[in-house]
Amino acid sequence: MALVADAAPAHRRGAVLARRLILVGLLVLLALAASLALLRSADGAALPARELVVTAQGAKFNATNPPIELKVGERVALTVVNRDAMPHDLVIAGLGARTKGYLQPGAQQTLVFVPGKPGVFTYGCTLHPGLMDGQIVVRQN
Ligand SMILES: [Cu+2]
Secondary structure (H helix, E strand, O other), X not given: OOOHHHHOOHHHXXXXXXXXXXXXXXXXXXXXXXXXXXXXXXXXXXXXXXXXXXXXXXXXXXXXXXOEEEEOOOOEEEEEEEOOOOOEOOEEEOOOEEOOOOEOOOOEXXXXXXXXXXXXXXXXXXXXXXXXXXXXXXXXX
């Protein structure tokens, strides 16, 4: 009674094993397809290598407008979240990255860009000049 599996005829065990192998194969293929889909964004570009979030609240980004360190050539997905009751945007001067228009309260937007050169750049909100300014430090690898 304890060895029910062994009691099955050999050809039947083989069929069960084959079905299991096919199932495992299908699962592997599905996982591969899913990962390939994830590696491509809507525009066919590679998946962002680095995901960052800055949250606007109290007319500051991440409470203190902290410096953000990036590397030349790395793909960055920077999500800007607006938790304020007023609109904000985010512009990175010199790196060609900016939100499309203003983010209304509760809205968020992800900027995808690749820093092309080392240096110190300024990010900020065009609606609140001086209040929400911080630095982006881009280092060569
Ligand atoms: Cu602002």
